[in-house]
Amino acid sequence: MRLTRDDSGFTLIELLIAVVVLGVIVLGFGNVLVVAFRNTDATEARLALSHDAQISASYFAQDFAATGRRDYSSAGSTGGTVAFLPSVQLNAAYNADGVTCGTAATPTALLRLLSDDWDYSGPSPAVRTDVVAYYLRGTELHRMKCVAGGQPSDAVLAHDVDTATPAVTCSSTCTALPVPQQMTLAFTVTMPKADPYPVTLTGQRRQS
Numbered sequence: 001m002r003l004t005r006d007d008s009g010f011t012l013i014e015l016l017i018a019v020v021v022l023g024v025i026v027l028g029f030g031n032v033l034v035v036a037f038r039n040t041d042a043t044e045a046r047l048a049l050s051h052d053a054q055i056s057a058s059y060f061a062q063d064f065a066a067t068g069r070r071d072y073s074s075a076g077s078t079g080g081t082v083a084f085l086p087s088v089q090l091n092a093a094y095n096a097d098g099v100t101c102g103t104a105a106t107p108t109a110l111l112r113l114l115s116d117d118w119d120y121s122g123p124s125p126a127v128r129t130d131v132v133a134y135y136l137r138g139t140e141l142h143r144m145k146c147v148a149g150g151q152p153s154d155a156v157l158a159h160d161v162d163t164a165t166p167a168v169t170c171s172s173t174c175t176a177l178p179v180p181q182q183m184t185l186a187f188t189v190t191m192p193k194a195d196p197y198p199v200t201l202t203g204q205r206r207q208s
Contacts, residue, residue, distance in 0.1 A: 045194035052158040052189065053199040059143055059157060060185060063132045064203025067113040068179050072127060087114045087179050090168060092133070101131035101146035109133040109144075111168050111185065117148045134185065136163055141187070158199065162188045181205050 069085040086097070089112040094102035099114060117130040128148030134157075135142050141158040165188040170180035185201040 045191040046197065049160070049189045049191060049194060049197040049199075053197070056141065056143075056157040056199065057201050060134075060201035061203050063113050063143075063145075064183050065206045066115045067203075067205060069114050069116055069129060070127075084177050084179055085114075086175060086177065088112070088170075088174050088183070089114070090174055094133075099129050099131055101133050101152060102144055106133070106144070107135045107137055109135040110166050111174075119148070136161060136166065139163060141166075158187070158189055160189045160191050162190050162196070179205060 067087050069087045070082040071085045072082060074083050089096050089109070092109045092112045094100060094104065094106040094109075096112065099112075101112065112131055112133045115130050115132075117128045119126045119128055130148055131144075131146040133142075133144045133146075135144065139159065139161045140156045141161050142154055143157050144152055144154045146152040165186070167186050168174060169184050169186070171182040172178075172180045174180060174183065181204065183203045187199055189197045189199060191197075
């Protein structure tokens with residue numbers, strides 16, 4: 001018996017059509033993947049910026065709420081309300097007004113917030129000054145806290161800050177007395193794969 005062989009197959013036209021259709025499918029699928037990856041990168045970048053904003057806002061609200069130094073040497077210290085001392089410093093060096101926080105290598109702070117700290121370790125309470133400084137090192141927003149008698153702590157609150165954007169505003173003159181009731185620190189953070197992200201940190205004082 002002779003085995004018969006089926007020589008039928010694709011024609012050249014059918015093969016060309018199959019290649020074209022396959023190319024269209026692959027091109028469309030590839031575009032979908034590219035868009036998905038781009039959206040994922042942009043979403044991750046925006047989440048990172050949003051996380052920095054939330055952390056910064058939490059610290060700033062807490063720090064400004066505690067701002068305020070009192071003049072216990074004034075006559076009002078024996079009764080009634082004790083007057084405030086200057087407690088907000090803008091564009092301040094590490095040792096502005098004789099209150100040191102950091103070293104000569106510490107960049108000029110966007111702002112420094114001063115508050116009273118009481119030392120009860122001696123025979124009688126003694127008032128000291130705590131400092132919280134917000135400053136830029138490159139494109140990073142730092143928060144340095146100096147507790148009287150302790151080592152300073154320095155943490156990065158936000159990355160990729162547009163250094164031309166930071167601005168401090170207050171409900172009244174920031175550096176005047178009495179200490180303003182409200183303060184905002186606004187800036188913009190940017191990343192290559194995300195739109196500019198404006199951040200506004202707001203603080204409300206609890207002292208009066």
